[in-house]
Amino acid sequence: MKKLFSLLLLLSLATQAQENSIISNKKTELRVDVLAAVANTKLSVSYERFFDNAFSTGINVNYSNSDKLNDDFDNGYRNNVPKFEVNPYVRYALSKSKTRYYFAEIFGSYNGGDYKEIIRVSGMAQPDYYTTEKSQYTDFGIGGGLGYKMYFKDCIALEVLVGFGSNLFNREKSPDVISRVGINLGYRF
Amino acid sequence: MKKLLLFAFVLMFSNCDTNDDGFYNNIYLDIPNLVTIQIQPTYNVGDYIYVNAVFSRILNDGALLDIYKSSGGATQFTFTYVIERKINATTWEVVTVNDSQLDINQGNAQNGSYVYAICVYDEIDQFYKYNVGFPLITAGEYRFSYGYNSSSINSVELRSESSSKNLIVNINSLASNIDSSGFYYFNVN
Numbered sequence: 001m002k003k004l005f006s007l008l009l010l011l012s013l014a015t016q017a018q019e020n021s022i023i024s025n026k027k028t029e030l031r032v033d034v035l036a037a038v039a040n041t042k043l044s045v046s047y048e049r050f051f052d053n054a055f056s057t058g059i060n061v062n063y064s065n066s067d068k069l070n071d072d073f074d075n076g077y078r079n080n081v082p083k084f085e086v087n088p089y090v091r092y093a094l095s096k097s098k099t100r101y102y103f104a105e106i107f108g109s110y111n112g113g114d115y116k117e118i119i120r121v122s123g124m125a126q127p128d129y130y131t132t133e134k135s136q137y138t139d140f141g142i143g144g145g146l147g148y149k150m151y152f153k154d155c156i157a158l159e160v161l162v163g164f165g166s167n168l169f170n171r172e173k174s175p176d177v178i179s180r181v182g183i184n185l186g187y188r189f
Numbered sequence: 190m191k192k193l194l195l196f197a198f199v200l201m202f203s204n205c206d207t208n209d210d211g212f213y214n215n216i217y218l219d220i221p222n223l224v225t226i227q228i229q230p231t232y233n234v235g236d237y238i239y240v241n242a243v244f245s246r247i248l249n250d251g252a253l254l255d256i257y258k259s260s261g262g263a264t265q266f267t268f269t270y271v272i273e274r275k276i277n278a279t280t281w282e283v284v285t286v287n288d289s290q291l292d293i294n295q296g297n298a299q300n301g302s303y304v305y306a307i308c309v310y311d312e313i314d315q316f317y318k319y320n321v322g323f324p325l326i327t328a329g330e331y332r333f334s335y336g337y338n339s340s341s342i343n344s345v346e347l348r349s350e351s352s353s354k355n356l357i358v359n360i361n362s363l364a365s366n367i368d369s370s371g372f373y374y375f376n377v378n
Contacts, residue, residue: 074354076214118216118356127253130216130356 022154023098023188024052029157031186033062041066044182054093060107060180061086073116080137080175083113087180091147100150107145107180109165112138115173139174141167157186214356216259218250221363224268224319224345226333228366232377237292237322238333240270242308242347246315248360257310261355264310266317268347269337271303275330284323284331292322303337308347325377333373335364342371 033044041064048058062085073081087109095101115137122128143165150158163180227239246257257263273281283302291298296319297307308317325331335345341361349358367373 076212076354076356079213116213118213122252127247127255129255130259130358132214132356 023151024050026050026155026188029058029186029188031157031159031184033182033184035181035183036062036064040064041068044184046184046186048091048186056091056093057089058091059086059088073114079117080115080173081113082111082175085109085111085178089180098151099154101148103147103149105145105147105161105163107143107163107165109141109143109167109178109180110138111141111167111174111178112136113174135173137170137173139167139170141165141174141178143178143180145180151188155188157184157188159184159186214351214354216356216358218248218254218256218358218360219363220248220250220360221344222365223248223347223360223362224335224364226366226373232325232331232375234325234328234377236325236377238272238325238331238375239292239294239320239322240304240306242266242268242306242317242319243295244308244317246310246317256349256358256360257315259356260349260351260358263349263351263355263358265350266308266347266358266360267350268306268308268335268345269303269339270306270333270335270345271337272323273332273334274327275332281332284326286324286326290324292324293320294322295320297321307350328377331375331377333375334367334371336371342369343367 027050029048029050031046031048033042033046036042036044042062043064044060044062046058046060048056050056064083069078069081072078087107089105089107091103091105093101093103113136114134116132116134118130119133120128120130143163145161145163147159147161152158161180161182161184165178167174167176167178223244224240224242227241229236232238246255248254248256272284274284276282285302286300288298288300291300296309298321299305304323306319306321308319310317339346343364345362345364347360347362351357
């Protein structure tokens with residue numbers, strides 16, 4: 001019985017080592033965020049480059065033009081509406097396995113969108129009045145996140161990511177909190 | 190798999206946190222004495238107690254301000270008040286009448302547990318107008334107060350009925366003829 005267990009264990013380890021080796025030889029991955037597309041009408045694509053150690057790096061680009069966010073913006077429920085984000089990131093794998101593992105990441109975010117403020121128009125021949133004035137904002141933020149990634153058929157990636165950060169330089173206009181939350185499907189080659 | 194489900198759970202609740210929630214279409218002004226009670230020396234059963242609010246679209250809050258233009262052409266400003274009758278030494282009861290029993294001279298009003306007063310814009314002279322009498326049907330001790338569930342004691346809160354994407358003008362108007370608790374007391378013979 002002990003021999004059978006040992007044999008199964010060896011077989012399992014050998015299989016995992018073989019899968020790790022196959023995955024490790026593929027250094028590039030492209031992903032699309034399925035959750036963002038369905039829930040937020042946001043196009044979110046990512047590129048990731050893997051190194052030989054536990055590190056990887058990449059960039060994520062988002063573009064959003066959500067009707068709900070635009071309506072909330074027009075109706076005054078929010079004073080900004082994010083339109084684009086460019087998020088470079090660095091990741092560190094927390095598990096030994098290359099096929100199913102947790103990871104931690106830090107990211108930067110160059111982001112921008114529309115901003116609206118109430119202004120009082122004065123100094124004219126007619127009485128003052130209030131109105132809204134739209135403009136664009138951009139800001140840069142940093143943040144961190146945790147995720148879990150698994151591979152199927154040595155090349156199809158499924159990734160869940162939860163990350164938050166904060167804008168740094170233009171918070172009067174930009175959102176205080178930036179998030180990187182998603183369920184990504186990808187292809188590694 | 191359990192860990193993946195846990196991630197998805199966290200993700201569901203964290204994905205709501207990118208908004209800077211609030212309400213960004215409100216303007217707040219302080220302009221005194223826009224609403225008055227038409228005081229009579231004595232009241233008898235069958236009399237009315239009248240509330241009057243007639244104010245121009247151009248008001249002065251330190252400088253001349255066009256509230257009609259600021260509200261995107263709102264044709265109504267609303268406020269509320271309550272009339273109560275003393276039914277024993279410590280208890281006051283809200284007096285309710287049918288809308289048809291109100292003496293509506295200008296504007297409009299709806300009566301329930303409070304009077305919902307509607308100042309209607311007159312395009313000819315460009316004034317908002319409200320003049321409505323509340324019938325005093327029973328003899329007794331009465332008291333009058335502005336605002337239903339209002340946090341303000343000594344002022345009336347008027348609000349423009351602006352269409353969804355326009356600014357809402359809120360006017361806090363200091364009221365006269367009320368005591369430090371926010372009541373005007375009177376007797377009906």
